[in-house]
Every structure is written in structure tokens, then in C-alpha cells.
Amino acid sequence: MIGKRHLQAMKTIEEAELIAIVDPAEPAKAMALNEGVPWFATIEEMLAEVVPNGVIVSTPTEIHLEPTIKALEAGCHVLVEKPIAANLDEANEIQKVAERVNRNVMVGHHRRYYGLMELAREIVSSEKLGRLLAVHGQWTSRKADDYYIPKWRQQRSSGPVLINLIHEMDILRFICGEIESVTAQLQSGFRGHLKEETAAIVIRFQSGVLGTFLLSDATPSPWNWEHATGENVNFPRTGQNSYRFLGSEGCLDFPNLRIWTSKGTPDWNHLMDFEDRNVPLEDAYISQLLHFCRVIKQEETPRITAKDATETLAATLAVFDSAEQQRTITL
Numbered sequence: 001m002i003g004k005r006h007l008q009a010m011k012t013i014e015e016a017e018l019i020a021i022v023d024p025a026e027p028a029k030a031m032a033l034n035e036g037v038p039w040f041a042t043i044e045e046m047l048a049e050v051v052p053n054g055v056i057v058s059t060p061t062e063i064h065l066e067p068t069i070k071a072l073e074a075g076c077h078v079l080v081e082k083p084i085a086a087n088l089d090e091a092n093e094i095q096k097v098a099e100r101v102n103r104n105v106m107v108g109h110h111r112r113y114y115g116l117m118e119l120a121r122e123i124v125s126s127e128k129l130g131r132l133l134a135v136h137g138q139w140t141s142r143k144a145d146d147y148y149i150p151k152w153r154q155q156r157s158s159g160p161v162l163i164n165l166i167h168e169m170d171i172l173r174f175i176c177g178e179i180e181s182v183t184a185q186l187q188s189g190f191r192g193h194l195k196e197e198t199a200a201i202v203i204r205f206q207s208g209v210l211g212t213f214l215l216s217d218a219t220p221s222p223w224n225w226e227h228a229t230g231e232n233v234n235f236p237r238t239g240q241n242s243y244r245f246l247g248s249e250g251c252l253d254f255p256n257l258r259i260w261t262s263k264g265t266p267d268w269n270h271l272m273d274f275e276d277r278n279v280p281l282e283d284a285y286i287s288q289l290l291h292f293c294r295v296i297k298q299e300e301t302p303r304i305t306a307k308d309a310t311e312t313l314a315a316t317l318a319v320f321d322s323a324e325q326q327r328t329i330t331l
């Protein structure tokens with residue numbers, strides 16, 4: 001899925017050139033032939049013949065570690081998909097190896113490349129909203145049955161917590177600051193897979209801001225980032241919001257960027273009015289890839305480092321710990 005998206009971005013820009021495709025699956029072989037580049041079943045086979053400047057690792061999450069480390073040790077810079085790894089030990093190992101070989105790792109939290117993300121952060125910390133008090137977010141959608149044909153997608157490492165919530169935790173950290181604690185309940189049983197399907201989460205930020213998040217991959221709903229923004233043509237745009245940031249003076253619907261304030265003193269006796277901010281949605285995968293090219297040329301440092309992505313992973317994994325141990329997890 002996402003490898004094709006990176007390929008599409010690569011074909012759009014002049015700064016990057018596709019050198020090879022590594023993927024043991026037959027369709028990948030046909031794709032390499034179609035693109036006129038060599039195909040390899042394993043990264044070792046590729047590195048024995050060609051060492052590119054950069055490698056994009058978009059294998060299933062539990063297979064991020066090995067190709068990332070092999071590519072780093074061969075001297076390549078790496079863009080690894082989110083989550084950086086399936087657990088914190090592997091994420092830390094990636095960080096250590098990158099430091100040892102003096103190569104950059106950046107992690108594919110692509111939403112941070114949207115201008116609207118920067119603007120949301122600016123609005124949330126502005127006088128318009130006043131002091132941020134609370135946030136509510138939602139990612140609810142029903143994934144298509146054929147999404148679960150690959151067995152890896154039925155495992156916990158590929159449930160909505162590590163596949164989808166990780167993006168949301170990253171957004172929340174980016175806009176509201178570091179997370180102090182996480183309390184969660186999980187539910188499953190609709191499809192009969194090993195992974196979770198629904199989660200209700202309470203988040204406390206270091207600033208004292210409180211948040212709630214509702215997650216489910218088993219309900220057809222318009223309230224999720226992909227349908228809200230239409231960033232992917234496969235998930236038709238609804239324009240609905242999936243976040244509400246609540247401040248002492250006003251609040252923000254997001255990603256619609258609708259700012260609500262009172263006409264008069266900010267209390268319940270006054271009519272509320274709104275102001276929309278319109279920001280075009282760029283292709284974040286292209287922006288990410290252009291940034292990766294500049295990171296390879298050492299013109300920029302990674303916008304989402306392995307360390308940063310490990311913090312996002314820790315907050316996300318705390319959801320499992322909290323649900324399993326029936327307690328609040330302090331990070």
C-alpha cells in the first residue's frame with residue numbers, strides 16, 4: 001500500500017531517482033520491471049549490488065528493524081514508515097545504530113508536512129483560543145474486508161492502535177506538547193482477529209491539558225483524518241472534523257480549521273461565531289520525500305527523528321499497557 005505512494009511521489013519529483021525495489025512478493029517484481037529498475041527479494045541481495053543514498057522502508061511494522069539497520073550499516077540514510085518499530089527496544093536499537101554509523105533516520109509521520117498542521121499549532125497557542133484546557137479527537141472508520149487478507153494486518157502490531165492511533169498521538173504531541181500519562185480501555189470481537197478494534201483513551205499532557213480519544217476500525221464513520229481531509233483518493237473526503245481543541249477564550253475544529261469564539265465576553269450567554277481558515281492540502285508524501293533528499297545531502301536535519309518517533313511510539317504503546325494492567329501509565 002504505502003510503498004506505492006512513495007513510488008508515486010518519487011516519480012513526481014526530479015530530486016529523487018528510483019534505483020531498485022526490494023520485496024519478495026511477485027507483484028513487486030512486476031512493478032520493478034515496469035519501472036525499469038532491478039528487483040531484489042531481500043535487502044542483502046540489493047546491498048551486495050547497489051548501495052543507494054537513501055532507502056525507504058515500508059515493510060510491515062514488525063519487519064522495520066532488520067532492513068533499517070542493514071541499510072544504515074551499509075551507509076544509506078533511511079526513511080522508515082511509522083511506527084518506527086513494533087516495540088521500544090527495536091526503536092532504541094534503530095536510534096543507536098544510526099548514531100554509531102552517523103547516518104540519518106527519519107520516520108514517516110507524513111501529516112507533519114501539511115501547512116495546516118503548523119497553522120493548527122499556531123492557532124492553539126494563540127490568544128484567540130486563550131489557555132488550552134482540553135482536546136478531543138476521533139479516528140473511527142470501518143476498514144474494507146480485503147485489507148485484512150495479509151495475515152500481518154490481523155496481529156496486534158498492525159491493529160488500529162499501532163497503525164492509526166500512532167498518527168494521532170504524533171499530532172497530539174506536535175500540537176499540545178508532551179504526554180504525561182495515558183489511560184485506556186480496549187475492545188475487540190467484531191471480526192475475530194487477534195488485534196484490538198475499538199479503544200477509549202484519556203490523555204494527560206505535561207502542561208496539564210486533558211484529552212480524550214476514540215478509536216475504532218470497525219465502524220463506517222466520516223470522523224477520521226483520512227475522510228476529513230481526502231488526502232488519499234481511496235478514502236473519499238467528507239470534510240468532517242475529527243478534532244476539537246478547547247481553550248479558555250475559544251476553540252478550534254480540526255482539520256477544518258474553524259475557530260469558534262463568543263460575540264462578546266467568552267461565556268455561555270453569548271452567541272458563538274466562527275471564522276474559517278482555508279489552507280490548501282499539499283501532497284505531504286512529496287514534501288516528505290523532498291525533505292528526505294535534503295537530509296541525504298545534509299542540507300537539513302530530519303524533521304521527525306528516530307528519538308521523536310520513539311516518544312510517539314511510547315505514548316501509543318502505553319494504550320496497550322494501560323488496558324492490560326487496568327491502570328494509568330505514566331510516561
Ligand SMILES: NC(=O)c1ccc[n+]([C@@H]2O[C@H](COP(=O)([O-])OP(=O)(O)OC[C@H]3O[C@@H](n4cnc5c(N)ncnc54)[C@H](O)[C@@H]3O)[C@@H](O)[C@H]2O)c1
Nearest residue numbers: 001002003022023024025058059060061081082083108150
Ligand atoms: N504513513 C502512512 O500514512 C502509512 C500508511 C499505510 C501504511 N503505513 C506503514 O507502512 C508499513 C507498511 O504498510 P502497508 O499497509 O503498505 O503494507 P503492505 O502489506 O501493503 O506492504 C508491505 C510490503 O512489504 C513486503 N515485504 C514483506 N517482508 C519484506 C521484507 N523482508 N523485505 C522487503 N519487503 C517485504 C510485502 O511483500 C508487501 O509488499 C507499515 O509499517 C504501516 O504502518 C504508513
